[in-house]
Amino acid sequence: MAKELSRLARNGELSYKIRRVLEENRIHIITLDGAINTLEGNTDKFGLYAWLYEEESRRISKRIKVVFRQMAKRGEFKGSIPPYGYNVHEKRLYKRTDETVEAVRLIFQLYLEGKGIESIAKEMDARGYPTPGQVSGRKNAGVYWQGTSVKLILQNPHYVGDLVQGRSQTRSVTSKVRDTLPQDEWIVIKDAHEPIISREDFEAVQALMKNRYVKRPKAKKHLFTNYLYCADCGTALWYLQNRKAYVCGRFKKHGQNACTSHSMKEDHLTKLILSDLRELVNAGVDRATVLTRLELNVTKESQEKVKRVQKLEKEIEKLKAENRKFLKLLADDTISKDEYKEITEFNRNKVEELQRETVKAKKFANMQVSQKAFMQHLDKLLELDELYEAILQRLIARVDVGENQEITVQYRFADPV
Numbered sequence: 001m002a003k004e005l006s007r008l009a010r011n012g013e014l015s016y017k018i019r020r021v022l023e024e025n026r027i028h029i030i031t032l033d034g035a036i037n038t039l040e041g042n043t044d045k046f047g048l049y050a051w052l053y054e055e056e057s058r059r060i061s062k063r064i065k066v067v068f069r070q071m072a073k074r075g076e077f078k079g080s081i082p083p084y085g086y087n088v089h090e091k092r093l094y095k096r097t098d099e100t101v102e103a104v105r106l107i108f109q110l111y112l113e114g115k116g117i118e119s120i121a122k123e124m125d126a127r128g129y130p131t132p133g134q135v136s137g138r139k140n141a142g143v144y145w146q147g148t149s150v151k152l153i154l155q156n157p158h159y160v161g162d163l164v165q166g167r168s169q170t171r172s173v174t175s176k177v178r179d180t181l182p183q184d185e186w187i188v189i190k191d192a193h194e195p196i197i198s199r200e201d202f203e204a205v206q207a208l209m210k211n212r213y214v215k216r217p218k219a220k221k222h223l224f225t226n227y228l229y230c231a232d233c234g235t236a237l238w239y240l241q242n243r244k245a246y247v248c249g250r251f252k253k254h255g256q257n258a259c260t261s262h263s264m265k266e267d268h269l270t271k272l273i274l275s276d277l278r279e280l281v282n283a284g285v286d287r288a289t290v291l292t293r294l295e296l297n298v299t300k301e302s303q304e305k306v307k308r309v310q311k312l313e314k315e316i317e318k319l320k321a322e323n324r325k326f327l328k329l330l331a332d333d334t335i336s337k338d339e340y341k342e343i344t345e346f347n348r349n350k351v352e353e354l355q356r357e358t359v360k361a362k363k364f365a366n367m368q369v370s371q372k373a374f375m376q377h378l379d380k381l382l383e384l385d386e387l388y389e390a391i392l393q394r395l396i397a398r399v400d401v402g403e404n405q406e407i408t409v410q411y412r413f414a415d416p417v
């Protein structure tokens, strides 16, 4: 016997497991709210009830999230553990009076001096500062500083005096995974408490972090690198900066005994391939066919936009319905007037945003092809006056260069159209 099913069936997966155990072991279950009585054989509803409970708790958790966000906007610190260097007192942050404040400053200073995160952690150990775990009084807190804690401190925006909340939220009611929200959704109250780090220093550290972790892009390749090969020995050709030409890699490395130069100027090769492509394209492109194909694509696109408009209108209706539900909550006194305003304002803004998108999508839903404009674009495109990496990638598989500059181009297409 259970008081109600929610005790047993907090999520769908679990409820199916319970159902199986009940059936396999001939156990019966009766809930006192009368929803389930397997003696009467209504185990089928298990999944359904589980789903209803999950929906319900999702709704409640959403309400809690919204109320949390609103508390955050009032400037109240809602986390359970204050940032290292701060105490929390009546939901506000205050600088501690011990060495932790100095520790935070040192971490920022060392990083700005060019030290890495791991070596800062070692330095903190060497100087004997308590770890964040120790300060927060966590059971079995580590006695050594970790690079990750140093990094978290360096990235924590609270140190400039701002209260920043809503940086993450749980993914769903049945999951403990937290998702980081995009920065423009954070709730920031400026100068809510005493800063430990100046804004300039904090910004400098953030910029440095970005740069230190971004891998430098590789040196720019030459246009035909990876496409050109020696027709005799099969080695890739190398680009020589001073001659603006490619030569056989084996010749370059091992000299005349290994191969001959197979030298090919980049300019010359570009011109050859462009004229080749132009010829292929102009012989093969039937403008009428291309136009028909384009019109087909446009029709498809506009049909998709019609669908999009329908979807947007449904979403708008859903948001409006949700606001009506919140109105009920207000009528029931479940939420306060302020909370109601807060919650529904978000939906109202979202509705406006979706309506703007609807207007745009509707425009495309009635899109038509202007034949004249299209022909002009096509002509421009077919002139092919420059060779880009993108064109090479799509059209050319490999180019072999012979001893006397004969070239063999392997295109990636059988039929150029």
Ligand SMILES: [Zn+2]
Binding pocket: 230, 231, 232, 233, 234, 235, 248, 249, 250, 251, 259, 260, 262
């Ligand atoms: Zn060669």
